[in-house]
Amino acid sequence: MKQNSYKNQSLIDRIDWLMVILFIVLALIGILSIYAVEHRDTDQAFLIMNKNYSKQLIFFGISLVVAFIILMTDSKLFTSIPFLAYAIGFVLLLLALTPLGKGVKGSHSWLNLGFMTFQPGELMKLFTSLTIAKFLSSQEVNFSTLKHRLICAGLAIFPALIVIMQNETGLALVYFSFFLAMYREGLPNIVLIIGFSIISLTLATLLIPKNILFIILTVLALLIVYRERKRLRRSKDLLVVVAGIWFVGVLFSQVLVPFAFKNVLKGYQVQRIYTMIGQDVPDEYTRDGVDNKKQNASEYNVSQSKIAIASGGFLGKGFLNGTQTQFNWVPEQRTDFIFCSVGEQFGFWGSSTLILLYVTLLLRIVHIAERQRSQFSRVYAYCVAGILFFHLTINIGMTIGLAPVIGIPLPLISYGGTSLLTFAVLIFILIRLDADRQMVLR
Numbered sequence: 020m021k022q023n024s025y026k027n028q029s030l031i032d033r034i035d036w037l038m039v040i041l042f043i044v045l046a047l048i049g050i051l052s053i054y055a056v057e058h059r060d061t062d063q064a065f066l067i068m069n070k071n072y073s074k075q076l077i078f079f080g081i082s083l084v085v086a087f088i089i090l091m092t093d094s095k096l097f098t099s100i101p102f103l104a105y106a107i108g109f110v111l112l113l114l115a116l117t118p119l120g121k122g123v124k125g126s127h128s129w130l131n132l133g134f135m136t137f138q139p140g141e142l143m144k145l146f147t148s149l150t151i152a153k154f155l156s157s158q159e160v161n162f163s164t165l166k167h168r169l170i171c172a173g174l175a176i177f178p179a180l181i182v183i184m185q186n187e188t189g190l191a192l193v194y195f196s197f198f199l200a201m202y203r204e205g206l207p208n209i210v211l212i213i214g215f216s217i218i219s220l221t222l223a224t225l226l227i228p229k230n231i232l233f234i235i236l237t238v239l240a241l242l243i244v245y246r247e248r249k250r251l252r253r254s255k256d257l258l259v260v261v262a263g264i265w266f267v268g269v270l271f272s273q274v275l276v277p278f279a280f281k282n283v284l285k286g287y288q289v290q291r292i293y294t295m296i297g298q299d300v301p302d303e304y305t306r307d308g309v310d311n312k313k314q315n316a317s318e319y320n321v322s323q324s325k326i327a328i329a330s331g332g333f334l335g336k337g338f339l340n341g342t343q344t345q346f347n348w349v350p351e352q353r354t355d356f357i358f359c360s361v362g363e364q365f366g367f368w369g370s371s372t373l374i375l376l377y378v379t380l381l382l383r384i385v386h387i388a389e390r391q392r393s394q395f396s397r398v399y400a401y402c403v404a405g406i407l408f409f410h411l412t413i414n415i416g417m418t419i420g421l422a423p424v425i426g427i428p429l430p431l432i433s434y435g436g437t438s439l440l441t442f443a444v445l446i447f448i449l450i451r452l453d454a455d456r457q458m459v460l461r
Contacts, residue, residue: 033454034090035387041380042431042446046082046439048373049432050075052360055339056352071353071434078436082443089447094455097448098156098395101149105174108146111139112181120185128185137437140182140190145445148402150174151197155204156395156460162205171201189425192413196405203401204394217271224272225293232272240265277303292423320356323349324418328362328370335366353434355426358418377411377430387453393460396452403445 054072114120114130121129121136129136151174154160160167179194202211223232243261244251251258280289281303293300327343330336341363343349349359362370381404388400407430414429416422428438452460 030090030454033456035383035450035453037383038380038387038446038450038453039086041376041383042086042443045376045380045431046079046443048361048376049357049429049434049439050079051338052357052432053353053434055341055364056349056357056360058339074436075434075439078439081436082440085440086443086447089444089451090454092451094451094458094460097149097399097452098153098460101146101153104146105143105150108139108143109178109181112143112178112185115139115185116181128182128187128190138187138190140178140185140187141437141441143178143182144193144406145441145448147175147178147194147197148399148406148445149448151200151402152395152399155201155398156393162201168201168206172198187426189413189427192425193406193409193427196409197402199405199408200398200401203388204398220268220271221276224276229273229277233269236265236268236272320350320424321417321420324356324359325420327352327359328419331363331366331369333367335362335364335369338364340364351426354428355414355424355433356418357429357433358415361432362418373432374411374415377407381408381411384449387449387456391453391456393452393456393458395460396449396456399452400449403449406445407442 050072053075054070057070057072111130115128115138119130120127121131128138128140130139151171154167154171154174155162162168162171175194175197179191182191182194198206198210198214223235227235240261244258247257247261284292290300323343327341327349330343331341336342341360343359343363349356352359358370358373361373365372384400384404384407388397388404391397391400410427410430413422413425413427414433417424417427428435430442431439
């Protein structure tokens with residue numbers, strides 16, 4: 020009965036309109052937020068074409084047109100293009116590193132088409148989502164084998180490496196969100212355990228002196244050996260495992276992390292990480308004067324961001340009444356720090372409402388993912404959820420000092436035509452796939 024009911028429904032009836040409404044509401048909040056930080060009392064009209072909020076409004080209109088085209092497209096198209104799209108996206112990423120690419124604020128991640136510039140890394144998030152969904156849903160793929168797990172991981176990691184070469188560390192981190200979709204499809208728990216262990220050990224290395232950390236790791240290993248001494252009498256394998264983990268932990272904390280902070284990360288990146296954990300940069304990690312300027316700028320950005328959000332209080336100062344954002348005290352307030360505009364003008368309740376809208380969007384995507392018959396649609400939905408989750412948590416964490424300043428936009432809110440279009444396409448492809456959720460797409 021349910022299957023027959025589905026067949027009798029029109030496309031309009033099968034569309035998840037809550038997703039559409041959430042997209043429109045968030046995009047309009049973004050336009051108003053950009054307007055709030057750019058509006059001046061001397062402006063003669065609401066729409067001034069050289070203002071960024073007017074450009075964002077145009078991109079919003081384009082996004083709606085693109086969304087309509089996607090909804091009118093046969094959903095089978097999205098299962099037939101992933102590998103070709105991935106190859107094209109990868110070539111575009113490489114082109115951005117050539118003289119054809121355009122440098123913006125220290126990164127080299129843009130391509131100039133003459134009439135517009137765009138970031139291939141943003142577009143590649145879409146192509147990678149489709150490709151991972153296509154790969155995992157292929158009948159020839161057995162995700163329980165190491166070979167196919169490594170191939171799937173490579174699909175996410177290779178673009179991230181190119182983006183890192185473009186000096187876009189924040190964007191590169193988003194590609195690791197695809198591991199959430201892989202985890203849903205059967206990636207072992209040990210992978211997450213290793214990931215969290217690396218993060219925890221890195222933070223411990225930064226917060227605890229080397230000698231003390233070495234003693235702590237050694238004592239922990241000895242305690243495990245003592246606690247499992249009965250098992251060790253029967254088999255020495257556990258001793259080998261504990262000794263191996265201890266050796267890797269010591270090597271990582273005493274050698275690899277210091278090497279990376281001295282020779283791999285740039286000075287301002289080191290500063291951002293230490294600012295996040297509330298510590299001063301040790302002398303051994305300091306850089307030259309150029310990097311010191313970036314370090315000071317990073318501290319200033321976070322400081323002004325906190326002041327703007329805190330000044331909003333519980334109810335906020337009111338629309339267009341934000342003094343910190345109106346007078347340009349917050350750098351990059353229309354892009355990376357757009358959350359400050361909401362926090363200052365609408366206070367705690369406005370910020371909480373915005374976060375609640377995002378949470379509703381994420382929960383709706385997970386709900387949509389779990390009702391799919393097609394593995395392709397389910398994996399794609401989790402890829403979209405992972406991308407949105409990483410953008411949301413890192414950006415808001417960055418503005419309130421809980422994450423390093425790595426230049427990552429707030430989904431659908433921050434200014435940027437490429438970003439808005441990419442998120443629109445990501446979301447509306449999902450809506451279109453969900454409209455055919457009773458089909459098995461491969």
